[in-house]
Amino acid sequence: MSGTALRISDALVRRIQAHGVETYPHECCGALLGNDSEAGRETLDLVPLANRRNDSPRNRFEVTPEDVRMAEKKAKDLKLEVIGWYHSHPDAPARPSEFDREHAWPWYSYIIVSVQQREPRDTKSWRLRDDRAAYDPEAIESVAQSASI
Numbered sequence: 212m213s214g215t216a217l218r219i220s221d222a223l224v225r226r227i228q229a230h231g232v233e234t235y236p237h238e239c240c241g242a243l244l245g246n247d248s249e250a251g252r253e254t255l256d257l258v259p260l261a262n263r264r265n266d267s268p269r270n271r272f273e274v275t276p277e278d279v280r281m282a283e284k285k286a287k288d289l290k291l292e293v294i295g296w297y298h299s300h301p302d303a304p305a306r307p308s309e310f311d312r313e314h315a316w317p318w319y320s321y322i323i324v325s326v327q328q329r330e331p332r333d334t335k336s337w338r339l340r341d342d343r344a345a346y347d348p349e350a351i352e353s354v355a356q357s358a359s360i
């Protein structure tokens with residue numbers, strides 16, 4: 212799995228960052244839609260989701276089975292697949308928390324945007340190892356424009 216990279220346009224990264232600013236000081240979250248093939252993994256669209264954690268929206272996000280179904284349906288309509296998930300970390304670094312690790316699945320790309328004082332900072336992508344013991348960083352390869360959509 213090492214050496215993999217997630218391709219995403221600057222425009223989509225800005226949309227993720229804007230979502231994080233909009234929901235600040237709470238976390239935002241959403242699905243990453245795109246393609247995964249031998250040629251690589253590319254993000255082509257986003258599905259913003261509601262953060263359903265009422266107990267601690269500031270530092271917890273959780274993707275529910277309904278969110279997964281909704282995101283997968285949207286992806287299918289666009290002839291894409293759900294390749295990952297994004298969320299924000301208000302006033303915290305763009306690294307997965309222990310809660311994130313316990314609630315994540317292998318294979319997916321997890322983009323985390325750090326939002327400090329309402330300003331988007333680092334945006335990083337992570338992949339959970341197959342044994343779920345830890346996350347590995349995934350390089351973000353910026354592309355000027357998405358190939359489609």
Ligand SMILES: [Zn+2]
Nearest residue numbers: 298307308311
């Ligand atoms: Zn998190």
